[in-house]
Amino acid sequence: MRGRAAGPRVPSHRRACPTAQRPGHRRLAEGDAADDGGAMSKRLDRLERDGLVARSRDDADGRGRVVHLTDAGRRVIDEAFADHVANEARLLADLTPQQAVALEELLTAWLARVEPPAR
Template sequence: MARDRAGAARAQWEAEIPGLELLPMEVLGRLAEATHLARSTFLLPVFTEFGLKPGEFDVLMTLRRSGAPYALTPTELYNTTMITSGGMTARLDRLEKAGLIVRNPHETDRRAVQIALTPKGKELIDRMLPVHLAAQRKAVTGLDEAEQRALADLLKKLIAGLPPK
């Protein structure tokens, strides 16, 4: 089992300054550690295997799940991915150079562009998706299905209670 860094930090703080309200720190610390461990152990190897960086994968997956014609504006991509707007242009440049996306003129706004998945990009994501889902399943095997659903519901509630970015 992974080391419980949040629990260790809590014990240290309790010894140093008894009486602090540490539960929120413990919850967020464990959430951050779980995300880090799942990502580094299970997900990053999949991205590497397919020659993508995590943000590039997120862009391609967002385009793929948007449905045909698999095209979104940069703003739509930014709003539906977990990527900062500052990093979006560089990612799009790399994906375009690899032939996985194209920038097309927007159908109704001459000033805008649409980012579209190429057939090569769609084929890559369609091959990658089952491998990615299998890695995610491995990452949560410590929880049974009911626990996974409960955690997903609790995280949804936590996110809903946070201010929008």
């Protein structure tokens, strides 16, 4: 996404991306992505202003809001994901298949130690 004038900066949509990539998970409750100082609300305000997300009242909790990707937001996420996959392929292109497998195993083990498992 480098060099683009439009679209969100990576931190603005980083939390939405995993949600958007999982089939059946197109909604994110605003409270699910807790952030201090209202930073998440400010990010969501910006994304909503840019037409990438829409908010609606949470039927399960009248005080809450649910965030939905718009079609434009979905396109941005899909494009960012495609860019990521292409970059990953470029980075791994010079590795042998055995090296790629070894790297994946090492990174998987490392990630398990530094990032909590997904809920």
